[in-house]
Structures are given as structure tokens and as C-alpha cells.
Amino acid sequence: MDTDTVTITVANRGNEQFTVDRRRPLLNSLEEQGVSLPYGCKYGGCISCAGKLLSGEINQAAATALNNRQLNDGYILLCVARPLSDCTLDVGVDSHDKLYRNPFASPLRSDELKPDIATPSPINQETNS
Amino acid sequence: MNDDLTSCCGPGYASPAEAMKAPREKLLYTVALYIGTGIQKPDYLATIDADPDSPTYSQVISRLEMPGIGDELHHMGWNACSSCFDDANMERRYLIVPGVRSSNLHIIDCATDPKNPTLHKVINGDEIKAKTDLSAPHTIHCLGSDIIISMLGNAKGEAPGGFLHLNKDFEIVGRWENDLGGMKFNYDFWYQPRHNVMVSSEWAAPNTFMPGFDLEEVGHLKYGRELHFWDFKEKKVDKTFYLGEDGLVPLEVRFHHDPDSSHGFVGAALSSNIIHWYKKDDGEWFWEKIIDVENQPHPNWPIPIPGLISVILLSMDDRYLYFCNWLHGDIRQYDITDPSNPKFTGQVWMGGLLGKAPEVNGRKVTGGPQMIQLSLDGKRLYVTTSLFSTWDNQFYPEIRENGGCMVMVNCDPENGGMEIDKDFFVDFGKEPHGPARCHETRYPGGDCTSDIWI
Numbered sequence: 001m002d003t004d005t006v007t008i009t010v011a012n013r014g015n016e017q018f019t020v021d022r023r024r025p026l027l028n029s030l031e032e033q034g035v036s037l038p039y040g041c042k043y044g045g046c047i048s049c050a051g052k053l054l055s056g057e058i059n060q061a062a063a064t065a066l067n068n069r070q071l072n073d074g075y076i077l078l079c080v081a082r083p084l085s086d087c088t089l090d091v092g093v094d095s096h097d098k099l100y101r102n103p104f105a106s107p108l109r110s111d112e113l114k115p116d117i118a119t120p121s122p123i124n125q126e127t128n129s
Numbered sequence: 130m131n132d133d134l135t136s137c138c139g140p141g142y143a144s145p146a147e148a149m150k151a152p153r154e155k156l157l158y159t160v161a162l163y164i165g166t167g168i169q170k171p172d173y174l175a176t177i178d179a180d181p182d183s184p185t186y187s188q189v190i191s192r193l194e195m196p197g198i199g200d201e202l203h204h205m206g207w208n209a210c211s212s213c214f215d216d217a218n219m220e221r222r223y224l225i226v227p228g229v230r231s232s233n234l235h236i237i238d239c240a241t242d243p244k245n246p247t248l249h250k251v252i253n254g255d256e257i258k259a260k261t262d263l264s265a266p267h268t269i270h271c272l273g274s275d276i277i278i279s280m281l282g283n284a285k286g287e288a289p290g291g292f293l294h295l296n297k298d299f300e301i302v303g304r305w306e307n308d309l310g311g312m313k314f315n316y317d318f319w320y321q322p323r324h325n326v327m328v329s330s331e332w333a334a335p336n337t338f339m340p341g342f343d344l345e346e347v348g349h350l351k352y353g354r355e356l357h358f359w360d361f362k363e364k365k366v367d368k369t370f371y372l373g374e375d376g377l378v379p380l381e382v383r384f385h386h387d388p389d390s391s392h393g394f395v396g397a398a399l400s401s402n403i404i405h406w407y408k409k410d411d412g413e414w415f416w417e418k419i420i421d422v423e424n425q426p427h428p429n430w431p432i433p434i435p436g437l438i439s440v441i442l443l444s445m446d447d448r449y450l451y452f453c454n455w456l457h458g459d460i461r462q463y464d465i466t467d468p469s470n471p472k473f474t475g476q477v478w479m480g481g482l483l484g485k486a487p488e489v490n491g492r493k494v495t496g497g498p499q500m501i502q503l504s505l506d507g508k509r510l511y512v513t514t515s516l517f518s519t520w521d522n523q524f525y526p527e528i529r530e531n532g533g534c535m536v537m538v539n540c541d542p543e544n545g546g547m548e549i550d551k552d553f554f555v556d557f558g559k560e561p562h563g564p565a566r567c568h569e570t571r572y573p574g575g576d577c578t579s580d581i582w583i
């Protein structure tokens with residue numbers, strides 16, 4: 001078995017499966033295999049390429065654009081996210097149901113800000129948002 | 130080359146007064162976007178017929194797609210303006226159309242066939258990042274035969290960015306500025322050479338604003354609140370004004386068109402104030418708040434809604450100030466004959482979150498009044514409804530299905546007053562590839578935010 005590759009299942013594109021290199025961003029790997037995806041900056045600074053991780057693990061250390069609420073909702077930035085295991089994703093704008101939020105209607109708690117300015121999340125806090 | 134034998138000169142006009150006598154605009158160039166919509170098509174430059182005698186009046190008559198998707202076209206500028214009026218070798222021929230997210234600069238030939246612009250050249254964003262460590266291009270002004278562009282971040286999307294310098298052949302010269310001083314962020318700029326000054330404003334780092342607007346980040350000092358006065362010849366920040374709570378997120382910068390005037394204005398988007406500045410008799414720059422738009426409560430939301438002044442504009446005769454409250458949904462007109470004491474002379478409503486004008490003249494408006502462009506004679510204001518794809522998706526998510534639109538507002542430059550035109554309406558929801566959004570507009574002959582006199 002080739003340990004450098006994992007299987008990505010794209011749930012909202014008919015559960016189609018793709019074998020991809022773990023070392024490369026998912027956006028590049030999936031685009032090369034014919035999956036048409038939105039993108040913008042390609043360095044993790046905007047959320048145009050966001051997808052939702054339904055299962056599996058990824059590394060997106062280069063992503064700076066997502067706040068903790070978006071991260072808690074499973075959003076990943078495909079342009080910088082590299083898979084650490086087999087993963088199941090929703091991709092494209094169809095996965096953006098929780099990505100956007102009117103800040104005057106639904107303010108962020110201090111622990112929901114972007115990781116560089118968020119306060120630590122209270123231990124054992126129940127999700128009530 | 131300019132082949133008009135009655136003129137010995139280059140592009141533009143000898144003075145603002147001459148510009149006001151120019152023929153009426155018959156074409157509009159407006160950026161139209163698919164980024165953020167789910168439609169996997171490039172953003173494009175839409176050419177709109179603005180000639181009321183034409184059978185295709187108020188329609189998109191051609192579309193120039195960018196080479197790839199994901200640019201987020203936003204603002205644009207000409208290669209030449211009235212700042213090279215004395216240079217017969219220059220011509221207003223190319224629109225420079227940047228992608229904020231991609232950092233690509235598209236150079237578009239609008240002169241060979243004005244109704245069908247063509248792509249002349251692309252300066253790739255990766256090349257700009259590699260050569261200058263800059264990204265996220267925003268405002269473009271020409272400086273005689275050179276071009277400078279405000280860049281809002283470094284190659285990683287971090288503040289403060291700087292200014293990109295291109296030569297007239299659209300080659301990267303390097304960074305324009307010598308010294309950013311303590312500038313924390315970058316956004317818009319305007320220069321007034323007879324006072325050896327340039328003023329620049331502050332939005333935020335690309336990594337902060339590109340994902341959307343987290344209001345809480347303002348309190349964490351992730352958004353700007355300062356205004357920078359540059360020594361224009363030395364290309365360095367000479368003086369910085371801290372605007373504080375009165376000047377949260379200062380965006381569009383406009384000097385008077387009169388090149389002898391030191392008066393200028395900036396709209397503070399989040400504070401929803403207009404800030405005015407001028408040089409006092411002792412030679413010191415002075416700023417003051419002259420207009421304050423009150424936040425409005427919403428019945429179901431915990432935080433009142435600011436107007437969010439996303440754009441301001443001055444008429445060519447410097448008599449009227451126009452601005453948009455993108456979230457409230459109104460466009461306002463003030464007589465600024467006395468710049469310290471503006472008089473509220475006109476207002477129209479279209480879209481917005483307050484529910485005051487979901488339709489105008491029977492047409493649905495999605496979004497709020499956003500980018501505006503005024504005819505040189507001051508009589509027609511063209512308005513589009515999209516701000517920035519991620520911000521649109523936060524505040525006006527239905528724009529994905531409905532697209533943006535352009536309306537025209539008839540303005541009375543004699544007595545003041547505004548009225549939305551009943552005949553002109555461009556529905557970007559009906560575009561061939563699906564609903565698009567529309568942003569900044571330029572006219573082939575120059576407009577009220579393109580030209581500077583030196």
C-alpha cells in the first residue's frame with residue numbers, strides 16, 4: 001500500500017472518490033482530477049475555496065482566514081489543506097451554509113474569533129449557539 | 130496618439146471646468162463577478178450602453194472574461210488621465226483591472242474598439258509577489274506617465290502592504306514608496322501635487338478582510354483608523370492622524386478636483402462619518418468630522434446597523450459630495466460649497482437592510498447602494514449594489530440567486546436633489562452564465578474619480 005496517498009470522498013458530488021497525495025493541497029489534487037472548485041488567493045488567506053470536512057483529518061496550518069466558529073463547523077481551506085487520513089468532504093459554495101454570518105445579527109463570542117485573537121474556549125463548555 | 134487636430138495635447142482635459150463640458154458618456158465599463166457565487170466562470174468586464182438614443186440602451190453589450198476564475202475584480206483605473214494632458218505621447222487607452230484575491234493585474238485595451246474591450250496583457254500576481262512582496266491590488270492612479278497602485282498586503286496577505294510602481298509599458302518598476310512611516314494598513318489614496326501631498330487610508334490586512342467582516346476584529350485593532358499624509362516628492366509618510374472612534378475603517382479618499390485646493394474628504398465606513406481635512410494658513414493639516422450617520426436598530430439583531438459608508442465621491446465642480454450607506458440603503462448628496470458646513474440636499478433609497486426600498490420603479494434591488502460614478506457634468510450617478518463577495522454573502526446572501534444591479538440617479542446640479550431614473554436599469558441577475566455581481570464603473574472619457582490635475 002502506498003502510504004503517501006489517501007482516499008478523498010466528495011460527498012456532495014455523488015460520493016465520488018479520488019486517490020490523492022497527502023503532501024499536496026486538496027485543491028490542486030482534486031482540480032487535477034477534474035473536480036471544478038472555487039478558489040481565490042490560493043494561500044489560505046480568503047475563504048473562497050472553503051469546503052466542509054465531514055470525516056477524517058487534515059493539516060491546514062497555513063490557513064489564516066477561518067475563525068473558530070467556522071473551524072468548529074468543520075470548514076477547511078482546500079487551497080492549503082493537506083489530508084492526514086482518508087477524508088469525506090463537501091465542497092464548493094453548496095457547502096457554505098454556515099460559512100457566512102451577519103455580524104450584527106449573530107456576533108462572535110470571544111472564543112469564536114480567529115485563533116490568533118480568540119480567548120481559550122472554556123473547558124466543558126456546552127455548545128449552545 | 131490623439132488625432133484630434135483641434136487639440137495639441139494628451140489625454141483628459143485642461144481643467145475640471147473643461148472636463149465638465151465633455152460630451153456625455155455613452156459607454157460604461159463595470160466589473161462583474163462570479164467569485165463567491167458558485168458559478169465556475171471568470172469575473173469579467175461588462176460594457177454597458179449608456180446612450181439613450183441607442184436601441185441597446187441600458188444593456189450589457191459585451192463581456193470580456195478574465196483568463197481564469199477567482200480574481201475578485203474590484204476597482205480599476207486608467208493608464209493615463211488629465212495628469213498627462215500636456216503629453217501628446219500619452220493616450221487614455223488601457224484600463225488596469227486588478228484582482229484583489231489573485232493579485233493579477235489585467236491590462237485591457239478599451240480604445241481599439243471601445244464597445245468590445247480586449248485583453249492586452251496580464252501581470253501575474255505571483256510575479257508581483259516575487260518581485261515586490263506585495264499583494265491585493267486596490268486603487269490605481271497614474272502619475273504623469275507612471276502608474277501606482279495601492280497594495281493592501283505583503284505576499285502572505287499581511288498588513289501594511291505598500292505601493293506598486295509600474296511604468297507606462299506596464300512593467301514592474303518596484304515599490305513606489307520610500308518610507309511607510311508607521312502606516313499599519315493600506316487602502317485608497319489620492320494625490321494633490323501642488324501641495325506636494327498624497328493622502329492614504331486604511332482598510333485592513335487582506336487576511337482580515339478577504340474572509341469577510343468579523344465586527345469583533347475592529348476592537349482587536351485589525352481594522353484601520355488612521356489617515357496618512359505623504360510627502361509626495363519624497364514618497365514618505367510625513368504625518369499620520371489618528372481618527373479614533375470617529376474614523377473607524379477610513380476608505381475612499383477624495384481631494385477636491387481643483388488642483389489648488391487643499392480640501393479633501395474620506396468616508397469612515399464603520400463609524401459612518403465623513404471626515405474633512407485641509408491645510409490651515411499656518412501650513413498645518415487639520416481634520417474634522419463633518420457628517421455623522423446614526424446607527425439604526427434592527428428589531429431582531431443585538432447590534433445596531435451602521436450605515437457603512439462604502440464610497441464617497443465629489444462632483445467635478447467640487448460642489449457636491451455623494452456617499453452611500455451600503456447597509457442602510459441610501460445615497461446622500463450634500464452641498465459642500467462650505468466644506469466645514471455641508472448642507473444635506475438629496476437622498477434616494479435602494480435596497481439595504483432597513484427594508485425601506487426592496488424595489489425601485491418596480492425592480493427588485495438586492496444588496497445596497499455601493500460603488501457610484503458620476504458623469505462629468507454632474508447630472509447622472511450610476512450605482513451598483515455589490516461590495517465584496519464575502520461581505521455580500523454575509524449581509525445580502527440572496528445576491529447569489531438574484532445577482533446585483535445598476536441603477537442611474539438623476540442629480541440636479543443647480544438646486545440639489547436626486548431621483549432614481551425610471552428607464553435605466555441593468556439587471557446582472559440575468560447575465561448569460563447566471564446571476565453576477567457588479568462593482569466599480571468607469572467611463573471611456575474619464576469620470577469624477579479618475580482624473581487628477583497636476
